[in-house]
């Protein structure tokens with residue numbers, strides 16, 4: 001089954017471009033709000049790094065989600081899109097003084113702190129402004145997510161986070177500082193996680209850590225479990241809205257929150273992944289010795305995931321119903337890794353046909369580059385093309 005697209009409108013537009021189905025995005029957001037809402041104290045922050053297109057950000061902000069930012073630029077983009085500063089969390093291993101000052105000026109909800117040197121700098125900069133920074137520690141739970149090595153972040157030897165054995169020490173340091181307030185524990189074990197067992201393992205680990213803190217009479221205000229819920233790249237239409245009911249229920253069943261604690265999530269891919277497609281035109285169909293190539297006008301500069309992570313994206317010829325043939329779908333960039341798919345069955349392709357590269361709403365447009373002096377891709381929403 002192919003997706004449905006306004007193909008006649010597409011023919012009037014210069015390719016390649018990103019197309020966002022805003023109805024699907026709104027349905028996804030509605031499901032998130034109703035499923036998380038069942039538990040009363042669940043707060044979802046959208047991970048801006050997945051897609052910071054202003055049109056997408058403003059729809060997400062309308063739904064009431066907060067924002068999870070990993071740079072000063074993302075904080076500015078979130079504020080510009082209207083996210084309340086009180087719902088912004090700020091993570092990242094290398095926050096600069098300038099970024100910390102920006103976050104202090106906006107009085108964001110919380111800094112997710114990843115090292116003692118960072119804690120010291122936040123304390124100093126907050127003191128200079130006569131402020132108190134709210135902080136959570138990002139703890140490395142040593143839980144391995146069953147996903148691609150480049151997107152696993154929760155193992156012990158990793159640049160992210162603070163190891164569990166250092167937790168007591170960093171908390172003691174924070175408690176003796178005057179300009180930081182220790183409020184929470186933060187975790188994020190990786191991305192594109194399809195196995196709920198990985199999240200259960202995280203819950204069990206957090207329960208253990210909470211017991212240890214409780215023994216010291218410490219109860220944090222909030223727990224932040226990060227993001228990571230995956231999407232079905234193989235079948236974008238089968239479950240266009242990811243399994244949020246099961247996801248939140250997993251946390252409800254397995255994580256023991258103390259009565260006053262709130263639970264925070266930072267979801268990126270699962271919010272925006274399925275609503276975006278990269279639309280590209282076939283420039284040439286080239287016969288090789290044993291295969292044929294569909295050479296398209298989009299490249300790894302527009303969507304880098306296949307080249308960077310060997311990621312699979314479903315490709316559809318949305319302008320042909322002729323019998324399928326096998327193609328290697330490749331871009332025009334001068335790199336051998338500029339391949340969107342090998343031996344892909346597609347309706348017979350001719351010069352000028354349009355392909356949709358599906359599930360490209362997350363880590364697509366935002367990772368585009370100008371390599372080969374190419375212009376950045378344009379974007380259109382379904383609202384704009386009616």
Ligand SMILES: *Cc1c(COP(=O)(O)O)cnc(C)c1O
Nearest residue numbers: 047188191227228266267268269
């Ligand atoms: C990337 C990231 C997220 C979002 O991850 P998804 O897999 O897109 O849900 C959440 N929190 C942190 C700290 C991140 O770095």
